[in-house]
Amino acid sequence: MANTEGRYFGRKRKFWTWGYEGDDIPQTEVDSMCKRVAERLGVPGFELLSDPKLDEIELRAPRITPPASLAHFCTTDKWDRVVHTYGKGFKDMVQIYRRSYDNPPDVIAYPRNEDEIRAVIDWCGENGYAAIPFGGGSSVVGGFFAPGDDYDGAVVIDLGNMNQVLEVDDVSRCARIQAGILGPALENALKPQGLTLRHIPQSWEFSSLGGWIATRSAGHYATMLTHIDESVQSLRVVTPTGTLENRRLPASGAGPDPDRAFIGSEGAYGIITEAWMRLQGRVKFRANASIAFKDFYTGADAVRQITQSALFPANCRYLDERDALFYGAGDGTESVLLLGFESSDHPMDAWLDRGIEICKDYGGVVRQKSGTGTDALETSRSGAQGSWRSQFRYLPYLMHIRAAMGIVSFTFETAYTWDKFKSVDAELMRRMTEALKRIAGGGIICRRFSFLYPDGPSPYYSIMAPSTHERSLEDYQAISDVASAALVELGATVTHHHAVGRTFKPWYEKEIDPIYGRMLTATKKELDPSWIMNPGLLVDRPKGLKITS
């Protein structure tokens, strides 16, 4: 029912994993991946579970039926309900391979405009059904799960039909864009104007503008414009109590920022329907280098100085020796910094030269370099940088294979201040190593910096551990909980850019001040008095609050 012309280029998505139908991973690639992972985990091999088929999945009958006035854009078809049951994280994939669809949504709505969104939300509000916004479905934290028995029905509202760039202001370099648009269609629409949002999270192909905003996504820029937050000029949001439109302003000092109140609200206040977004000129100049460090912490000092130099590299991914090996960006003996500058206006050689100078002060060795006079775009797609880039983009396509192996495989990311970087990182590594050994008998931790700030890095940890088909979900949960508990205890954040969802909700409650939790609850009550919007996200329903209005 979603307008696949505008959204999916006329193709059909797989109902259970990343990518389009027909885009299958070649068996040779699956085999070589299994071999590689088995070697790294020191296990003999894997018995892969078979990919799920739609007719293997049993769904309970829909508990509710949309009224005639909504029926033309709602469906209870099995395919649609299955697609909207799970996200794309490790946990989701394990459940999918288990064919475990105990709590699917009942109805999927594909509204074409705000009136239809309001009509669905009203229907849910009148009957006490959960109304669950859905962008691209790429959540890895349980961002759109149907709630349990508290609600008599669950309606997923898929923004797939609201997928257009509505207006481009090329003087202010902004565009008014519908929330349901996915990364590729968004960039295609802006390209003829010489503009780009340049927000490219790993989920870019199958995540939506509205989802990025609701979850405070981060992507592409390693410094400065890291999160989507800074690129939001103004929002329109349909809430159960009315439709809000903030004023389009480059900046203001009038009261607390009205857009920030919704950025990161994870659908709990209402549905972001469109946004005026700040854009960038398309990149004309590039200057890149890859720089090797013998010691992870020494290189981290160089990276810190770069982030405090106001050079603002677009790329500043710093991979430890294991991560560099994994991404084909190093030989496993050195940490590797992928340092890149880009501009729509001027050559960036002076910027890169200073960045390299800093690295050399810390013993960094330049392995590759390009800038004016070289084909920096080409270089960014070859060598260490190219390897990293293509692996990064391709990874979501392989996630399900890891779940099919019966191992544990997940990532977590955080942010904390530089003063405690080494001690927190060392303690995290200690606890995770211990947890992997205790729970799984071993495993691997890779780490990198994915985003950087003058006052601290956003370290990203990738975990892989042996397990079994029976135990992998429980092992994952136990290992993941060690990480989350450590982050909260050590003064870090439970998530830099994967959102809270249901996965991190118990930890988020410990991260924020209880008074702030009460502020969120007060806001939620005001906007969503029947507590129907994405229940279970952001804040818990106060005990005794009636669901129906």
Place this chain on the structure above:
Amino acid sequence: MANTEGRYFGRKRKFWTWGYEGDDIPQTEVDSMCKRVAERLGVPGFELLSDPKLDEIELRAPRITPPASLAHFCTTDKWDRVVHTYGKGFKDMVQIYRRSYDNPPDVIAYPRNEDEIRAVIDWCGENGYAAIPFGGGSSVVGGFFAPGDDYDGAVVIDLGNMNQVLEVDDVSRCARIQAGILGPALENALKPQGLTLRHIPQSWEFSSLGGWIATRSAGHYATMLTHIDESVQSLRVVTPTGTLENRRLPASGAGPDPDRAFIGSEGAYGIITEAWMRLQGRVKFRANASIAFKDFYTGADAVRQITQSALFPANCRYLDERDALFYGAGDGTESVLLLGFESSDHPMDAWLDRGIEICKDYGGVVRQKSGTGTDALETSRSGAQGSWRSQFRYLPYLMHIRAAMGIVSFTFETAYTWDKFKSVDAELMRRMTEALKRIAGGGIICRRFSFLYPDGPSPYYSIMAPSTHERSLEDYQAISDVASAALVELGATVTHHHAVGRTFKPWYEKEIDPIYGRMLTATKKELDPSWIMNPGLLVDRPKGLKITS
């Protein structure tokens, strides 16, 4: 009672205007200013009102007495109550010259710690007295006025004793700082560490960290780090329902940003007591130029391209021909751009060269230039830049003289998108010119860009018009209202960095979406159920809400 050692360097502030006692403006300077203003307004001259003396001011007796437990840090002395009645805007100054102190606060509290703040707030809450936070007292928008008869008493809580830098983290380049510290003491404390907040609004000498945060102040950086918002790492806030402390994080994607909810809350939610602030390395490299344009709008196009180039100049003040003349930065026939780059890390010549290249493409003529190999610091303090800089810093010292003249003199600033810059600016100029003629028989409008964003400028307008001692306040209000109404109607913001206060409150209500107003009200009710915190600011008390708890 305030600890003047730490805050005012052992000196005593004037009770009615900018500066310290003993720092008087030389009569020759007053005379020459009067002559200059009279010439510009085309009037023969002024009969200056005499400066107010404390014994000329009549105050009603305090309506309330602090309980014994609070008495040791509270006062009802006349001097203290007078100081805390008015801010430093034009309207304040006119009232002060009229010796019109109809509604002074009853008690001034000078807490030394959070416990004392909590005790005062509790006392106010129990009795339904207004609790009014006070930082440096530099508000120009009525940011801390005692409310009217709705409240049985008004207590100003002056943060003057909480004026210390408590902790410096020179690895992450941050400091934990008490909210009551003023600009000079703050920078003095950071200097030995080689660090600086580099937040320098025009009010810098007599405005406080807490005030900057509560009002979303902007200062120094023309691009990127314009508002204080981006420099706040985490806040502590004492609210009537408890003390909140946000986590110290460089960034997070977990829920809506908890600091942003308080930044710009203007004391209506509680009192910001301290903040971890992000700092900068001290400037070691400078590159500056002043560039003249024949036509304001053509130069504005150059400025727009610079702001969209990601060069991020620290200074990018663009003055129209009248503003340039006024600040001694031009001869009155040309618009002048003061373009400056600075760095703690590397020479900025490449940055400046590219900025100048852009200006030349738009017909800009370089009048002055300095960078590596020249004394750029010296240059920034001489010529057009030096003139602008010293005038800018000195201006608050002269404000009261304008009020004493019996003229109308005020400024307003806004921000809106580039696509409508010329049409909105032209319409504003048309309406203001008409209003000046109709209300005051004439007057002058100067304009400049003070802060800039890729998607729009923050234009700043200075107004001066002939009036009389009897009429100046009413003329000011009428002219100011024409400006505010135009901003709201034309899609701009009513304030870029002077806060809403009481002055712009009626216009702010039109600027924001009513649903956002309800969100602010819900938050206020949750934090301040007795509605005692800075009443009249941010949101109105809902009808029927009891004041006492």
